[in-house]
Amino acid sequence: MDGYELLADDFPLLNAFWTMLWFFLLVLWLFLLFRVVGDVFRDDSLGGWGKAAWILFIIVLPYLGVLVYLIARGRGLGERELSSALAQRDARDAYLRQSASASSGSHADELAKLSDLKNRGELTQGEYEQAKAKILAA
Template structure:
């Protein structure tokens, strides 16, 4: 019976340690992501996280938790500008549908006339 409780304690402390590491890395990521905090304050937080980790993590979450949540929400809302997911038409079953999609992109100004001609040739050329 003693071995069973030792195993339960091992699981509990393993979970607590992994949870603490996740909090610690989240705090470090938030520190370096914060643009308003200057480098000296970041260094002070990191030093305190090294020498008094549990207390510093608790103080950081209490003092800066709201800003941490706002930065996380802001980062989730932003979409990278270099994604070309929105600018290329998805392939369809017929050449007419492909040309129609390309024409809609041309009318919106997303693609140029040369790009439209290339898409049209590709749609017609892949079918024969």
């Protein structure tokens, strides 16, 4: 076993710790970078040239660009994220209210139409009960 060395001999515990730390910092850095780039594009108060300048700054000097962005516009980043989350929640709630009223309202509307037809004498009691049972089963 002259040519073979054990991996554990070459990679002590402290080196494993440092590797995991650097990997964690890399993931943290990528998360922060994508968050800042996403915020630049999501911000409506910035014009096209402002967005281009920030992106160019982040590409040319990434660490400094992200740090300056967080210092200059960090408070707005959280506010924009919050307003976006609230807008998404309001849109979801409106959609749920609309779909819930459409599904429950359609059965009620159909039953009201059937009742009107029965009252006008266009449906017999048996036809009304049969159509009512079909609507309520659906």
